[in-house]
Amino acid sequence: MDDRIHVVQNNRSNACETETKQLIDSLSDSLLILDRSGMIIEANQTSMRLLEYEEGELIGKSVFLLYPEEFRTGAKRVIEQMTKQHESTCVLDMLTKTGKVIPVETKMIISSWKQKEVLIAINKDLSELREKELLLHVQHQELKHHYDLEKILLRLSSDLINVNSDQLEEKMNFVLQMIGGFEKVDRSSILLFNSARNEIKRIFEWCAPGVESQKELIRQESFLDYEWWLHKICKNECICIPDVTKLPTEAANEKRILEKQSIQSILAIPVLVDNRVSGFLKFDSVTDTREWLESTIRLFQGFCHMISNALLRNEQDQLIVSNYKRYQNLLNAVPDLLFIIDNHGYIQDFKATQEDLLFLKEEEIIGSHICACFQGEKLHQLQEKIIQTLQTNKSNTIEYELMINNQKHYFEARLSRYSETEVIAIASDISERKNFEQQKSDFIDHIAHELRTPIATTLLMTELIGDDIFDKTTIEYWQFLKNEIQKQRLLIDEFLQINRIESENIEYKTNPVDLLSIIQHALSNFQPYLKKNSIRTPIHTRFTGKTKKPILLSNEEALLHIFNNLISNAIKFSPDNSSITITIQEADGFLLVSIEDEGVGIKKEDIPYLFQRFYRGSNNNNIKHAGTGLGLYIVKSLLNLIKGDISVSSELGKSSVFTVLLPWEGNENEKD
Numbered sequence: 001m002d003d004r005i006h007v008v009q010n011n012r013s014n015a016c017e018t019e020t021k022q023l024i025d026s027l028s029d030s031l032l033i034l035d036r037s038g039m040i041i042e043a044n045q046t047s048m049r050l051l052e053y054e055e056g057e058l059i060g061k062s063v064f065l066l067y068p069e070e071f072r073t074g075a076k077r078v079i080e081q082m083t084k085q086h087e088s089t090c091v092l093d094m095l096t097k098t099g100k101v102i103p104v105e106t107k108m109i110i111s112s113w114k115q116k117e118v119l120i121a122i123n124k125d126l127s128e129l130r131e132k133e134l135l136l137h138v139q140h141q142e143l144k145h146h147y148d149l150e151k152i153l154l155r156l157s158s159d160l161i162n163v164n165s166d167q168l169e170e171k172m173n174f175v176l177q178m179i180g181g182f183e184k185v186d187r188s189s190i191l192l193f194n195s196a197r198n199e200i201k202r203i204f205e206w207c208a209p210g211v212e213s214q215k216e217l218i219r220q221e222s223f224l225d226y227e228w229w230l231h232k233i234c235k236n237e238c239i240c241i242p243d244v245t246k247l248p249t250e251a252a253n254e255k256r257i258l259e260k261q262s263i264q265s266i267l268a269i270p271v272l273v274d275n276r277v278s279g280f281l282k283f284d285s286v287t288d289t290r291e292w293l294e295s296t297i298r299l300f301q302g303f304c305h306m307i308s309n310a311l312l313r314n315e316q317d318q319l320i321v322s323n324y325k326r327y328q329n330l331l332n333a334v335p336d337l338l339f340i341i342d343n344h345g346y347i348q349d350f351k352a353t354q355e356d357l358l359f360l361k362e363e364e365i366i367g368s369h370i371c372a373c374f375q376g377e378k379l380h381q382l383q384e385k386i387i388q389t390l391q392t393n394k395s396n397t398i399e400y401e402l403m404i405n406n407q408k409h410y411f412e413a414r415l416s417r418y419s420e421t422e423v424i425a426i427a428s429d430i431s432e433r434k435n436f437e438q439q440k441s442d443f444i445d446h447i448a449h450e451l452r453t454p455i456a457t458t459l460l461m462t463e464l465i466g467d468d469i470f471d472k473t474t475i476e477y478w479q480f481l482k483n484e485i486q487k488q489r490l491l492i493d494e495f496l497q498i499n500r501i502e503s504e505n506i507e508y509k510t511n512p513v514d515l516l517s518i519i520q521h522a523l524s525n526f527q528p529y530l531k532k533n534s535i536r537t538p539i540h541t542r543f544t545g546k547t548k549k550p551i552l553l554s555n556e557e558a559l560l561h562i563f564n565n566l567i568s569n570a571i572k573f574s575p576d577n578s579s580i581t582i583t584i585q586e587a588d589g590f591l592l593v594s595i596e597d598e599g600v601g602i603k604k605e606d607i608p609y610l611f612q613r614f615y616r617g618s619n620n621n622n623i624k625h626a627g628t629g630l631g632l633y634i635v636k637s638l639l640n641l642i643k644g645d646i647s648v649s650s651e652l653g654k655s656s657v658f659t660v661l662l663p664w665e666g667n668e669n670e671k672d
Contacts, residue, residue, distance in 0.1 A: 029046060512551050525564060
């Protein structure tokens with residue numbers, strides 16, 4: 001009976017152990033059953049998976065061998081202390097069969113197993129929790145790094161806003177020291193290209209203690225060897241190389257150069273000046289390889305805009321200073337007086353190389369009005385010129401004279417628009433030129449009169465002698481002599497007329513003049529020649545309203561000289577048996593007088609120069625009565641004096657038309 005009871009009890013005990021084993025195997029945590037010496041009696045499936053052991057390999061193994069060797073003594077002491085308590089918990093690192101260390105949280109319980117007192121160690125794997133904690137720690141460090149770097153860059157950006165050219169070198173070196181030191185790199189630098197981007201024109205650099213500068217080495221190299229590098233930088237791409245030895249094959253040149261500089265890791269960020277890649281910010285590590293955070297690179301990209309702005313302002317400042325010095329040197333080289341005058345006539349600024357030519361004391365000029373040195377008509381003329389210059393944006397010239405230090409000085413002022421409300425007046429002292437011109441004018445007048453008297457006498461004698469006392473051959477000589485003397489007299493008259501015009505010693509008074517009578521008078525001077533060569537001269541008039549005669553306010557002497565010259569030219573270039581047609585007509589407040597011949601015409605390229613002094617058309621060489629090239633110049637000058645104008649149209653080999661334009665007020669000035 002006792003034996004049967006014992007068998008039944010054993011069966012129940014075995015069934016209970018089996019159920020218990022199944023229960024502990026189903027646990028998600030590792031469970032080890034130890035005896036008092038720390039020997040493993042039982043281990044569940046989770047323990048074997050966690051510690052990488054096969055079935056049964058843990059049984060009989062000392063638990064202390066599951067801890068790293070350097071921690072075994074400590075682990076033994078902790079477990080011994082835990083056994084003195086009914087239940088306690090600690091965190092220890094355990095060692096897998098392959099040697100991997102796993103952080104675990106161990107909960108130790110004193111219990112019984114198979115009727116023996118045992119220690120039950122429940123081990124929770126903390127690897128995932130540790131990884132999350134580590135990740136959080138890393139993220140925290142990255143955020144702190146980002147925040148601290150952002151603060152530094154904001155402060156440096158503020159410093160760069162107002163940096164001037166003189167401080168740029170010092171400020172850039174300070175910037176590189178701050179960011180290079182913060183990032184714990186060995187070298188930080190800013191490299192700027194030349195305009196062709198084939199070499200470095202300027203380098204800012206900071207080096208950590210004990211690290212050599214690369215300035216000279218970089219200056220000696222051509223950046224054409226950095227083809228891969230340049231391609232990326234010029235495309236505004238960052239270059240981040242954690243390990244130089246792992247550069248791609250297409251960057252073989254860059255790898256060789258960087259290794260020559262002992263650089264193991266590098267970061268380069270493009271610097272754009274005025275929207276053009278002009279260089280890059282560079283960080284070197286020579287002691288070790290390193291990774292760069294994306295957030296850090298983005299911060300430096302933003303900071304490069306501040307560097308760009310500082311560099312652009314520096315370039316603009318240097319350009320301004322350079323231009324200022326250049327213009328200052330230019331102004332200093334100009335002996336003329338310069339004044340800035342506003343639209344009300346007040347002097348805003350001035351420059352005087354010759355201070356003895358100033359009309360006021362130097363300290364009194366700025367803010368003074370031009371009436372301080374101009375009065376009456378000349379003041380009115382200058383004010384009109386200032387307004388005209390501002391309105392038309394075209395330069396104007398005015399001549400004036402001033403008494404300076406009890407001596408008369410002549411000036412010529414050229415006015416040009418300086419701003420919307422200011423003109424710049426460049427005043428040149430032309431006293432010497434005026435004196436010389438006066439001397440020249442007096443000399444020409446004297447010589448011309450000295451020549452004119454004997455020539456007039458000689459011409460008179462030839463007229464008195466007549467042609468009836470010579471034989472046929474002698475008459476030809478006499479006629480040739482007479483013509484040559486006449487040409488000499490005409491030439492002297494033209495020189496005198498030009499001298500009077502250019503010296504401004506000529507002043508024409510205006511009176512009512514019958515233009516048709518003037519033209520008929522001019523034609524009468526050439527009647528013998530017209531009759532001899534059978535040249536017809538019809539005159540056409542075209543007027544509207546009650547106008548019968550073209551009466552205008554002008555100067556008779558000037559008009560007669562103008563039409564004498566134009567008719568003479570038309571006759572000179574007209575063939576025999578041809579016509580010279582003169583047309584007078586009104587047009588919008590003007591009288592137009594057209595003189596059209598049927599002569600050789602004028603080449604198109606000659607027309608713009610016809611009214612220049614001494615100019616003769618390229619087809620003049622075949623004309624037997626070649627002129628001096630002064631007639632049309634005098635015509636144009638006289639028309640300017642009486643506020644008229646002249647234009648030319650021509651068809652080569654057929655005809656030429658000279659059209660004179662004269663101001664006309666219509667019937668109001670018509671004679672009764």
